[in-house]
């Protein structure tokens with residue numbers, strides 16, 4: 001029996017005139033995700049994408065796993081391909097569903113006929129397919145209200161399809177339909193979740209990571225690369241810019257009031273990330289900040305941090321509790337890596353009592369008198385880049 005994968009599109013169907021662009025980007029993303037799994041014919045018609053394997057050795061479970069990570073897909077399923085003849089549909093629907101139906105008690109059949117030239121109506125198709133299935137599985141009963149399994153028959157342009165197992169996709173919008181943004185990525189729990197959430201809204205991602213060797217280790221950086229490679233399962237490839245911050249941090253330690261270390265560092269991060277974003281055609285920054293989570297994320301601290309950015313900053317976690325963030329990080333599989341205990345440059349020279357209500361005027365005065373600008377430029381010049389993909 002020949003099987004294909006059918007994908008139902010989401011929100012993007014509503015996008016009117018831009019719909020073609022959206023569909024083209026989604027198809028490109030799907031092709032990229034399954035590029036190593038074999039040869040496929042992929043086409044789109046009536047808000048459905050058809051993925052047809054071109055050889056028998058392709059494992060459709062692997063394809064489904066990849067598809068389940070692509071944004072812009074609401075639901076998808078495997079389906080058995082039939083000729084557009086009722087005889088073939090009856091035989092294949094009984095064969096294809098036999099194993100799944102053997103372990104349940106009730107079922108129903110739904111039919112959709114978008115090819116109106118097909119001689120039977122939808123209710124007629126359902127009745128006949130239901131009869132064929134009951135004949136094969138005498139233990140079954142029809143339950144139209146609450147069946148254990150719903151078998152769907154679709155008679156469409158290119159053929160007829162039988163399916164019974166619809167899987168939820170990631171939803172969201174295809175990556176690349178909303179432009180590009182730069183995520184400030186640490187090794188923590190929050191920033192990979194923030195990156196995932198904004199990629200889900202269609203943003204292509206860049207990443208900036210700040211390191212402070214020797215205070216932060218090579219293993220800490222490898223952990224961040226690992227996190228980005230997990231995020232890239234959903235977002236596609238990510239260019240990771242690694243910025244050495246040791247000199248800036250030592251300079252702040254030696255020249256600024258201790259209680260302002262954290263807020264000054266946060267501002268430096270925003271300034272450098274803004275410069276990298278500008279150079280890479282990226283029009284927004286993304287952080288994992290959540291209001292009130294730590295001293296540097298109070299309302300006053302965020303106000304001072306934000307003022308240092310020269311472009312819009314997305315903070316998708318701003319109103320979320322830690323537990324809600326953890327739930328997402330478990331679901332997207334970053335949690336176990338995030339909790340590995342490596343150091344981050346934010347924890348280097350942390351003050352005993354960071355100012356939780358910093359005043360922008362004084363923070364800027366400290367920043368100016370410390371003369372950080374040349375060091376910031378030097379850090380940008382010494383940035384390295386590496387493309388991360390899964």
Ligand code: ATP
Pocket residue numbers: 183184185186187188189190191192208209210211269286287288289293294296344345346
């Ligand atoms: P996370 O769990 O993402 O590390 P956090 O709760 O530990 O966040 P902070 O350490 O205050 O919070 O960092 C707030 C945000 O600043 C992070 O979510 C991230 O976007 C950014 N950030 C922190 N450290 C770094 C770093 N070393 N490189 C790049 N961005 C960073």
Ligand code: MG
Pocket residue numbers: 186187188344346
């Ligand atoms: Mg952190």
